[in-house]
Amino acid sequence: NAGVMQNPRHLVRRRGQEARLRCSPMKGHSHVYWYRQLPEEGLKFMVYLQKENIIDESGMPKERFSAEFPKEGPSILRIQQVVRGDSAAYFCASSPPINSDVQFFGPGTRLTVL
Amino acid sequence: GENVEQHPSTLSVQEGDSAVIKCTYSDSASNYFPWYKQELGKRPQLIIDIRSNVGEKKDQRIAVTLNKTAKHFSLHITETQPEDSAVYFCAVLSGAGSYQLTFGKGTKLSVIP
Numbered sequence: 001n002a003g004v005m006q007n008p009r010h011l012v013r014r015r016g017q018e019a020r021l022r023c024s025p026m027k028g029h030s031h032v033y034w035y036r037q038l039p040e041e042g043l044k045f046m047v048y049l050q051k052e053n054i055i056d057e058s059g060m061p062k063e064r065f066s067a068e069f070p071k072e073g074p075s076i077l078r079i080q081q082v083v084r085g086d087s088a089a090y091f092c093a094s095s096p097p098i099n100s101d102v103q104f105f106g107p108g109t110r111l112t113v114l
Numbered sequence: 115g116e117n118v119e120q121h122p123s124t125l126s127v128q129e130g131d132s133a134v135i136k137c138t139y140s141d142s143a144s145n146y147f148p149w150y151k152q153e154l155g156k157r158p159q160l161i162i163d164i165r166s167n168v169g170e171k172k173d174q175r176i177a178v179t180l181n182k183t184a185k186h187f188s189l190h191i192t193e194t195q196p197e198d199s200a201v202y203f204c205a206v207l208s209g210a211g212s213y214q215l216t217f218g219k220g221t222k223l224s225v226i227p
Contacts, residue, residue, distance in 0.1 A: 002158075033213065042120075042203050043158065056213060070203030091157065101146045102205050103215060105157045 002027070004094050004106035005074075012112045019079040019086070021109045025094030032075045033093040033103060034067060043091060049075060082113045116141045119226035120218025127194050128226050130138045135221045138186040147180060148206035149189050153200045161202075162189070191216070194225045 005024040013019050025032050030045040031050055035043040045059040049069035060067065064082075079086055089110050093103040127133050137147075148163035154186040164171045164187065171178050175194075180187040191198055201222050205215040209215045 031213070033215075035215075035217075041219075042118075042219045043205075043215070046218070047212040048213045059214065095213075100213070102148070102160070102163065104160065105150075107157045 003031075004092060004104055006092050006106035006109050008109060009107060010110050010112070012114060013082045014114050015072075015083055019082050019111055021077040021079075021090050021092075021111070022074040023092030023094075023106055025075045025092075026096075026104060028096060029090070029094035029104075030097050031095040031100050032069050033095075034075075034077050035091045035093065035105075037089040037091060037108070046077075047061050065099055079111075082111075084113050087113045116133055116144065116164045116199060116214075116216040117128070118204065118206050118216050118218045120136065120149055120204050120221060124222045124224070126224045126226060129194060129196060131226075132187075133191045133194055133223055135189045135202055135204070135223075136186060137206075137218050138184075139206045140185065141206070141208045142182075142185065144185075144206045144208050147178070147187050148205050148207075148216075149176075149178060150203045150205065150217075151200045152203060158203060160192075191223075194223075194226050196225050199223055210222070 034046040035041045047067045048056040064080045066078045089108045091108045092106045095103045122138045150158035151161045152158045174220040175192045177190040201220045204218040
């Protein structure tokens, strides 16, 4: 079982560009979560998705950020018109359909905005 | 919303000694309390968790205790080894219907050989 996969691991964007971060959950997991981690900080919840549904996006900034988890393929976190303050590590986690409060994390995508 | 406080922010111990990290939370409906270990540049790894119907759980050198009345829980690492050096995060899952983990700010543990 390969674990949660994320790509790219590192992403550099200039201000105003778009960033797309991908997450493939563990095999058999149907719940996906995105968290953001600033340097020297804990992780902050952004959004929780199941296949084709956004369940809870209360942690997502209202503008420029969106997330999806299509029927086929990975979950995508999209950041439009990136700004320097978006620089952070973005972690995806997944959990199984049963015992779904146990979350396993991917290796993260480190986004740097120049 | 949930508020999680974690102490201390840094902790240095001699190899072989014990380390204790404490977290407090605010929502009395919280029911799941995991601990994660994060090495530099790596993913957070779940090392132990406890649910609200249990007061203590142990896994080899690691234990977690939960006091629901006082709303705090602690991570205990015994016989520390240099490879235990990392940042440790506590987290809390609030009550029914919530799937958000709220994290503490982390404790940087250094085990000195």
